[in-house]
Amino acid sequence: MRLLNSLDRRGWLLLGAAALGAALFGAVATTGTTAHAGAALEERKLPMKFNWVACDPNCRGWVSAVGIITADTPRDFEEFSRGRQLGGATVVLDSSGGSVNDAITLGRRFRNLGLSTTVGISVQNRSGQSARPAVAPEAYCESMCVFLLLAGKKRYVPEAAHVRVHQIWMGDRADDAKAASYSAQDLMIVERDIGRLAKYTFDMGGAGDLLSLALSVPPWEDLHELDAGELKLTNLVTTNLVADVLPHVDVAAPAVAELAPKTQARFGAEAEPQPVKSTKTAEALVPTGAAQSAGSQK
Template sequence: MRPLKSFDPRRWLLVGTAALCVALPGAIATSGTTARAGGTLEERKLPMKFNWVACEPDCRGWVSAVGIITSDTPKDFEEFARGRQLGGATVVLDSSGGSVNDAITLGRRFRNLGLLTTVGVSNRGGQATRPTIAPEAYCESMCAFLLLSGKKRYVPEAAHVRVHQIWMGDRADDAKAASYSAQDLMIVERDIGRLAKYTFDMGGAGDLLSLALSVPPWEDLHELTAGELKLTNLVTTDLIADVLPNVNLAGPAMAGLAAPAMADAAPKSQERFADHPDVQAAKSTQTAEALVPTGGVATPTTAPQK
């Protein structure tokens, strides 16, 4: 596989192992963003890095996962995990997405370890300060499916979870004008099938696939509302303590991490599928959560790219 020459987020769309998810212009702009947060947003566009954030004696600590999922990410995680007791730990995600097949591989590994997932920007603190998690973070495109791999899943109210279609990475700049071969269509349909199996193996809902596959690459990513997060089964709890146990809830690590109550998260009329004839607010196509993934990951096929 030939790597992309730059990390221009418009070129990192999804297909197979070789193409990655896009963060469209404006998708990462937020009001009141601090200088520190701006630096973190840039890190989201670089290959994913893993760090252990220790917070003893207040809590066990957590894994910070920041950046784009590339073909190297599963291997990088294995190197990070070597010698660590990560079973049941929490992964705090801040990512623009990434490779379909590598995200699936990483997600299955997370589930095998019984990891928990949430969205946030980790601040490791210093000698005089304890580590904190800023809730205004981003989990876009394939990151949403990585979030789904958590045995328990929590999304703060201030976090942004966004989805869109998978597409050919080397035709991201002008997807409408590009030409596509039968082989290209086969690759996309194959990876949609892999993604669908993974979604149900992780206990996700068909509504997540429907929402993601309804957003073409020339449109802005669709940000999931609180109701849609519930409908798709991306969240399983409204308690931060369920994913960061044994934490002093009055401590700074919890500041700003409130989530909307699950009971109040029913889809509202302004949500993308609220008026769609095949989607009803009171029902979901979610499956029972699979404690152990049942499917393997097929050997990835490399797609050519610039």
């Protein structure tokens, strides 16, 4: 998980796909996509927003969480959840990652509420006379988003979704990580946050393989996309049935065209090697709020 360029030199933002990272990859260019696809790509570049997707009378609804995790995100979620009975609900994630420590805070809140998690894009299905919402599986969960996914008591990842990981890095030096210089204080911050993330991973029921996979991908390499075997190996997936997290909900055809091919597995069964080039995730376009304590970003 790569770190985002720091919006505040006192802190770092983590973006991307699964363990400790630097803010880099994320929104990938697409061709021939729908309006929903373009909107999803743009929203994923902005600070995370939460929306309640109602689908009464046949289902309870779910929480849509789209965008980058910033220092304001845990507070924004508390404001969103005020007055709502969210216990046991499902969060549908589409995110490039963000701040490590704030993602950990948010993930613990998810677990305390007994939330389930999945990856997808919430869309309004207007076929025929129906305006029933649905979930398009062609979505991204990268860097620290992967740890939010891990916070779910039940976790489902559709086959068309992209779950990607990379290392933690200093957010203001991720663009040219090899050429940048680092102090002992910088190394202390990164190692401290790795420790925090490791504890969180095990508290959430994740496997050490998740940390090992993420830490094996430096910021100058493409993010590693987890295949089906690795999703199980890392304990990111607890069920193969979408109905376990979104009962009575339609799973729409992909709203976003294939954005990138699967990458070769690092652990587990070998996958067919395919060329892939991930792009950087855009930095949040608005200030992320008050001064933050120093921390890593993905």
